[in-house]
Amino acid sequence: MDARAPLDPFAAVADLRARGVPFVMATVVRAVSPTSAKSGDKAVLTHGGVLAGWIGGSCAEPIVRREAEAALRDGECRLLQITPEAAPPSSRPGLSVHRMECYSGGELEIYLEPYLPMPSLLVFGNSPVARALCDLGRVLRFRVTVVDLGDRPSMGEDLEVIRRLEDIPDLDPSSTFGVVASHGVFDEQSLEKAVALGLPYVGFVTSMRRRDQVYASLRARGVGADRLERMRAPAGLELGARLPQEIALAVMAEIVSVRRAGAIEGAGLDDAGSEAAPSVQAGGRAHAGAGATPSAAAGGATAHVGAEGKPSHATSCCHGAHKST
Numbered sequence: 001m002d003a004r005a006p007l008d009p010f011a012a013v014a015d016l017r018a019r020g021v022p023f024v025m026a027t028v029v030r031a032v033s034p035t036s037a038k039s040g041d042k043a044v045l046t047h048g049g050v051l052a053g054w055i056g057g058s059c060a061e062p063i064v065r066r067e068a069e070a071a072l073r074d075g076e077c078r079l080l081q082i083t084p085e086a087a088p089p090s091s092r093p094g095l096s097v098h099r100m101e102c103y104s105g106g107e108l109e110i111y112l113e114p115y116l117p118m119p120s121l122l123v124f125g126n127s128p129v130a131r132a133l134c135d136l137g138r139v140l141r142f143r144v145t146v147v148d149l150g151d152r153p154s155m156g157e158d159l160e161v162i163r164r165l166e167d168i169p170d171l172d173p174s175s176t177f178g179v180v181a182s183h184g185v186f187d188e189q190s191l192e193k194a195v196a197l198g199l200p201y202v203g204f205v206t207s208m209r210r211r212d213q214v215y216a217s218l219r220a221r222g223v224g225a226d227r228l229e230r231m232r233a234p235a236g237l238e239l240g241a242r243l244p245q246e247i248a249l250a251v252m253a254e255i256v257s258v259r260r261a262g263a264i265e266g267a268g269l270d271d272a273g274s275e276a277a278p279s280v281q282a283g284g285r286a287h288a289g290a291g292a293t294p295s296a297a298a299g300g301a302t303a304h305v306g307a308e309g310k311p312s313h314a315t316s317c318c319h320g321a322h323k324s325t
Contacts, residue, residue: 009053012044013115020117020143021046021172024068026055027111029079035060035106047072047174056082060108063098071114078112118143119175119259122168122199124190125182129205131155132248133179140252142177145169147193149186165193173198177255179235181205188217195227201258203235203251 009025016023028041036057043053045068055064060082067078081092084100084107100106121137123130124147134155137144146155147162154161162168178194178201180187187204191214194202204211211233218228236250237257 007052009042009044012052016044016046016051017115017117019170019172020120020175022072022114022116022175023051024071025113025115026053026064026068027113028055028108029111030107030109032107035108037108055110056108059100059106060110064110064112067096068112068114071112072116075114075116077114080108080110080112082108082110117172117175119177120145120171121255122147122171122176122178122194122197124148124178124180124186124194125205126150126152126155126185127181127183128244129183129247130179130181132244133181133251134159136245136248136252140256145171147190149189150182165189168193168197171197174200177201177203177259179203179205179251179255184210187214188221191218191231192221192223195223195230201255202231203254204231204233205235205247205251206233208234 013023013025024045026043026045028037028039031037031039031041037055037060041054041056043055043064044051045065047069049065050061055061063080063082067080071078079095081095081097082100083097084105100108119142121133121142121144123133123137123144126146126148130146134144134146144159145162145168146159147165147168148155149163149165176197176199178197178199180190180194180203182190183205187206187210191202191204204214206214215228215233219225232254235254236247237253239246239250239253241247241250
């Protein structure tokens with residue numbers, strides 16, 4: 001347990017919910033002596049282990065921590081029975097039985113309840129596509145935050161807007177998805193920051209030509225090839241999108257595909273980016289990774305190419321303009 005963490009599990013819950021961090025509330029619902037935990041004892045667990053509270057010592061805690069990790073992955077509640085019986089009964093539906101290994105004996109039943117907050121959508125930009133991403137993200141029950149480093153008029157008073165990169169809140173990287181739709185105004189700064197956050201998805205709304213220019217600039221700024229490979233550029237599944245709302249739909253469809261495919265199971269990618277995010281295939285089209293041409297996508301499928309051989313939903317990098325390029 002972190003010595004700086006609050007001992008009160010309810011104080012820990014309030015803090016975690018405010019920051020959007022997933023956690024598990026563990027409650028002892030039955031205790032047969034001798035046990036150090038008593039009925040009603042509670043503990044809060046995150047991916048790092050027990051954050052606050054008490055649900056037993058070295059006999060019970062490892063089991064609870066292991067089961068809490070599983071609950072954070074699948075979002076399912078659990079009822080654990082920890083018993084010293086040589087052949088623990090397993091006739092009760094929904095009960096997970098574990099052997100109590102301590103010599104002191106005792107028996108515990110512990111209820112685990114995971115709290116998985118809404119996923120977060122981090123939108124960089126002030127553009128029609130950025131606004132459409134915010135609207136659609138809310139419809140899909142994402143917690144939306146906008147990063148706007150420019151001086152254009154606000155996209156709306158209903159948006160939470162961050163004006164400096166260093167003011168981006170501490171979001172859970174395993175459930176946060178970033179999209180850069182700044183159209184040439186602050187592309188490099190936004191992408192450099194987004195990949196440094198270790199997010200499982202960073203999309204760049206752009207044309208292929210603009211993408212290559214930005215990537216060259218990022219390499220000059222010291223951004224490694226491993227980080228560039230984790231970006232989706234141009235962002236979004238191939239839907240033939242042209243309007244801002246259609247482009248937002250293509251991008252959000254790609255995010256949903258990545259999220260539901262299990263690409264973010266467990267913690268997000270670490271800062272070193274040891275492996276690139278997997279390609280997403282939809283409708284016979286494979287997403288071309290950083291530096292790849294459309295023909296390099298898996299199976300020779302095209303990426304973001306319309307009937308005229310041009311990117312069909314890429315946007316202009318010109319400030320305030322949107323058009324097919």
